[in-house]
Amino acid sequence: MVQAEYTIKLPTFEGPFDLLFHLIKKAELDIWSISIAEITDQYLAYLQSMKELNLEIASEFLVMAATLLRLKSKLLLPRPQSSQEQEDDEELFEINTAEELFLRLEEYRLFKEMSVYLRKREEEQQKIFLRSTGGQKVMVLTRQESVYTIWEGANHLSDIMLRFAEATKTDAYNPTFSVVEDFIVAEKSSYIEAMLIRLKRPLPMSDFIIEDGLWEVIITFISLLEMTRQGKVILLQDRLFGPILVAIREQDVHGEGKGG
């Protein structure tokens, strides 16, 4: 009887807990007063309707189905509670008793509610436009050319060394940083690429050094080397210790007339 409703519009669920939670709410039940047998039947009915609609069922949903069935069977067949059956479950679903399931559901419910709260705040906040956008989009502000931090105006190696030394002083060395290096390089690379594409002209390397500190310089430099290796950009330097210009390498021939 309830199934007919599903076939009209099948809501999407973030995961098995989301679906279970939805079923419980629908039955107007308290998490702590649901019957495992009943919820299992409903859950399976839902999966069945998904199957009928030829929807792909994520494995997590199936694992939960198995978990529910196991819980249900445990309740139906009383067993001596002697042996600690350590079945190698999916680590996401180490649920062995109904009580455990309720706890997990309750915990999920809390965070689900919190995510609804965050959504509300997001909506409110998105009506306010700030100057900065959290690094999300590439903001092209009229950056003054004088902001060259480390590379521009360094005429001697010693000058660069000095500036490096200064940068190290202000930047607290954080060893855990290396963990995320790959990620940051990838992020930096996409930022560099986006800037170059957007501005359609070569830019000095210093333009990509946004934050203070030695790490920022290193990451920018590594990113540029990596991008050069991948053939995405060309680095130009007209004189020793001169500013390094970064130009995007046209990969498609159709953009030949470009230039600044």
Place this chain on the structure above:
Amino acid sequence: MDRELEKKTVEALLFLSEEPVKTEKLAAVLSISADEADALVRELKADLASAERGVQIFEAAGGYQMGTLPELAPYIERAFSEDVSSNLSTAALEALAIIAYKQPVTRIEIESIRGVRSEHVLENLLKRKLIRISGRKEGPGRPLLYNTTPDFLKYFGLKDLAELPSLEPGRENQLSLNIDQEKVSEEKLNETSS
């Protein structure tokens, strides 16, 4: 420097800054006390509000920032349509809620609460700079730990994490307490094993 000039300076700094400006910073620039700086910002905030200007001052991530009046959103969106950032997915919000309350937290811990694999979601949140990797948890596999960033606060217009509502009291509280205890004992275990 007279007070009017100080106030104008505050306005200019807030106008130019891409990040929320802390009162300490304003105080340092103007060589006045943090309390005085705070009073200046609040005055300026009231000035802008009472003058019904399109730009207002908002508090976020422990500082002040200029932003546009919410009512203007439709027009601003029309003007900058391609630049308007998209909403976060429900999955992303779920993960963020967990990280916000349980940080530092591992991916497995997040997945175990959500009941779904969350690798992709976390990747996206990292890309959007709403979360960051804060280190590794001692223990098997030394999994990465995730924390929220100042951008997270900014994104949701929060002054600090304490502004988030507390998880519901009652039975639920007891629940999260249990979990915390579990976590503590787990950490202790790890301490002794390492």
